[in-house]
Amino acid sequence: MLNSKEEIAIVCFAYKRPYHLKKCLASILKNKESKGIPLIVYVDGPKNDLDQRERAKVIDLVKETKGFKKIKLKERKTNFGLYLSLTKGISETLEHYKKVIIIEDDISVSPFFLNYMIEALSLYEGDKDVASIHGYLPPIKEKLPNSFFLRGADCWGWGTWDDRWQWFRSDAANMKDEIKKLNLSKKFNLENGFDYLGMLDDKIAGNNNSWAICWHASCFLKNKLTLHPGKSMVKNIGLDNSGENCKPSESFESNTFNEKLNIKKINICEDKNIRKYFSNHFKSNNLFLKSKLMRLLRLFHIDRFINYLVRN
Numbered sequence: 001m002l003n004s005k006e007e008i009a010i011v012c013f014a015y016k017r018p019y020h021l022k023k024c025l026a027s028i029l030k031n032k033e034s035k036g037i038p039l040i041v042y043v044d045g046p047k048n049d050l051d052q053r054e055r056a057k058v059i060d061l062v063k064e065t066k067g068f069k070k071i072k073l074k075e076r077k078t079n080f081g082l083y084l085s086l087t088k089g090i091s092e093t094l095e096h097y098k099k100v101i102i103i104e105d106d107i108s109v110s111p112f113f114l115n116y117m118i119e120a121l122s123l124y125e126g127d128k129d130v131a132s133i134h135g136y137l138p139p140i141k142e143k144l145p146n147s148f149f150l151r152g153a154d155c156w157g158w159g160t161w162d163d164r165w166q167w168f169r170s171d172a173a174n175m176k177d178e179i180k181k182l183n184l185s186k187k188f189n190l191e192n193g194f195d196y197l198g199m200l201d202d203k204i205a206g207n208n209n210s211w212a213i214c215w216h217a218s219c220f221l222k223n224k225l226t227l228h229p230g231k232s233m234v235k236n237i238g239l240d241n242s243g244e245n246c247k248p249s250e251s252f253e254s255n256t257f258n259e260k261l262n263i264k265k266i267n268i269c270e271d272k273n274i275r276k277y278f279s280n281h282f283k284s285n286n287l288f289l290k291s292k293l294m295r296l297l298r299l300f301h302i303d304r305f306i307n308y309l310v311r312n
Contacts, residue, residue: 005162006283008118009097010068011038013086015044015107016054018061020238021105028103029067031114037101039068042089045076058105082209087168094162099125101159106238109135109157110256113233117159120147120227121264125161129268131224132160137232138280139254144230147263148271150278152220155212157234169218172203173182178221188220192280224272251282 010028015106017084028034041062046052046255064071080088086102093100099121103109113135124130130149135157137144169175179197189196199213219226232254239252 005096005098006038007097008037008099008101008121008152009093010034010039010042010101010103010114011040011089011093012103012105013089014041014058014062015052015085016046016058017105017238018054018057022061023237024103024105025061025065027110028114030108030111031303032111033118034068035116035205036069037114038070038072039065040072040074040089040093042074042085043076044080044085045078047079052283064263083211083214086211087170090165091200095164097162099159099161099310100165105240106236107157108235108256109165110233110236110258112258112260113157113256116153116229116233116261118262121159121161123263123265124227124268127268128163129225130159130227131164131219131222132226134158134228135225135233137229137254138252138278138281140277142274142277144274144277145266146230146261147227147266148230149227149266149268150210150275151223151225151270152216153212153218153224153226154216154228158226158238164224167218167222167224167229168215169221170214172200172214172217175214175217175221176200176204179217184220188217190275190282191279193282225268228274229257229261231261233257 012021012024012028028039043055043058043062046055059073059075062071065071066186074089074092076085086104090100090102101114101117101121117133117135120133124133132153134154136154177201179185185197186192196213196216199208199210200217202208203210203213233256235254235256236252
């Protein structure tokens with residue numbers, strides 16, 4: 001039986017940030033490949049009347065957008081929240097497409113982002129050890145190759161295939177137990193450079209609504225790899241307290257590489273030297289210790305008191 005799925009689509013997830021979405025879509029349209037690819041935009045349902053007003057601006061903006069092969073607007077009638085909005089939207093899209101490029105409304109991309117994504121998704125389509133293709137690189141000081149692999153997955157401007165997305169697991173508590181039983185906690189935490197396990201704990205406790213930590217853990221436990229670029233092809237423009245988990249942080253502030261990133265097929269194995277670079281970068285900014293401290297403060301509700309003092 002022939003596969004009736006179409007080849008590839010861009011999926012954008014939005015909610016109530018028309019300013020961010022406008023910049024996001026404008027950056028994608030600077031990619032010459034955009035006119036040959038369909039765009040699907042999911043807009044989550046409103047939580048309240050105030051959100052509905054901003055959400056309406058988002059919907060109007062999508063309806064006015066031109067330049068893609070076609071545009072499909074998917075409006076949620078109720079508020080799914082970040083986790084369900086992303087996971088259901090990706091799953092729905094991959095019922096009809098073989099490959100998908102995922103963008104959230106707070107991501108601005110390089111004019112060569114689509115070229116990089118399309119080329120990499122094609123290069124590694126048949127390699128089942130590759131879970132996804134990622135477009136973001138943190139501001140690491142060391143010189144890097146044009147592409148490299150790290151274990152697990154990531155979430156700022158990325159793409160995957162229909163068969164790899166089937167690896168996604170929602171059972172965060174079971175994954176945490178598996179990581180601990182396999183003595184992988186330190187490795188999962190980038191040699192204690194980043195508190196991914198704490199994020200998984202917070203997902204279990206309902207303190208975050210992250211789909212991304214579940215995707216990372218799912219791929220990490222299957223010992224699958226993600227291709228990363230040696231130059232950042234995206235920039236997060238939402239690190240301004242405008243959305244969930246969007247506090248300003250110099251640790252993540254990268255500028256986009258506005259030239260073509262030439263990539264070729266490389267050995268599919270984790271680059272341990274670059275893994276150390278990532279770990280050292282986050283350690284230098286004390287992200288692991290800061291995360292542990294915030295979780296401790298939250299345990300005793302001290303974070304609410306601090307937030308009250310800051311607001312007043």
